[in-house]
């Protein structure tokens with residue numbers, strides 16, 4: 320079954336478009352978990368238990384797992400999320416030349432969706448695009464301040480680079496498996512991109528810790544009700560001062576974000 324059909328079902332089941340970002344920064348883990356064999360896994364398991372009923376997906380960012388213990392923690396985390404019937408979107412921002420990117424794409428045997436970087440062009444994304452079952456979210460207009468440095472540059476046609484990326488992603492969507500990453504911190508660009516690609520679901524990061532616009536995220540991020548609004552630190556570290564009870568606060572934060580976003584959904 321196509322990823323976006325599965326996501327549609329999941330959104331309906333939990334009445335939520337919240338993507339819970341699993342970015343277990345080791346410097347912020349609760350003290351009582353640091354003696355655990357795999358502290359990041361111990362942390363994620365408790366976060367998943369507390370938030371899964373509000374999560375349309377879990378979105379681990381690969382950057383937080385790129386060491387031997389991290390890879391093990393990520394493997395456990397993915398299996399556990401799947402055990403709760405929650406799809407996993409790996410935020411890895413992948414792409415490379417053909418033989419390398421074919422290796423990168425093998426991760427789609429393990430996760431349901433991935434973020435990819437369009438800078439190297441279509442061939443660098445082809446193994447991801449060819450996977451009819453997987454969701455492929457192409458970076459379009461990112462939420463960081465420096466996102467403007469390249470993405471806002473005007474082409475000879477007068478359109479900014481991010482608009483061209485959106486139009487190209489639409490062409491690449493031959494298997495109905497492509498979405499875009501557009502940050503909530505730039506609501507005007509969100510609206511622009513939605514005008515260019517009415518049918519592509521967005522992954523919208525930047526609500527929560529980055530202070531993005533939740534209403535604009537919902538207004539422009541969803542296509543036929545399907546899309547994802549991500550918060551990572553705002554959910555997983557909501558209970559940072561709560562000691563062993565930290566995960567309860569994360570559950571409440573996920574529920575609060577779901578309710579806030581649902582006010583703007585149809």
Ligand SMILES: O=c1ccn([C@@H]2O[C@H](COP(=O)(O)O)[C@@H](O)[C@H]2O)c(=O)[nH]1
Pocket residue numbers: 340342380410460461462463500501502524525526527528529549550551552553
């Ligand atoms: O444009 C982008 C693309 C990806 N991200 C990632 O999303 C989360 C956001 O975390 P918060 O703690 O909610 O700020 C994180 O993994 C980023 O790497 C993004 O923020 N913006």
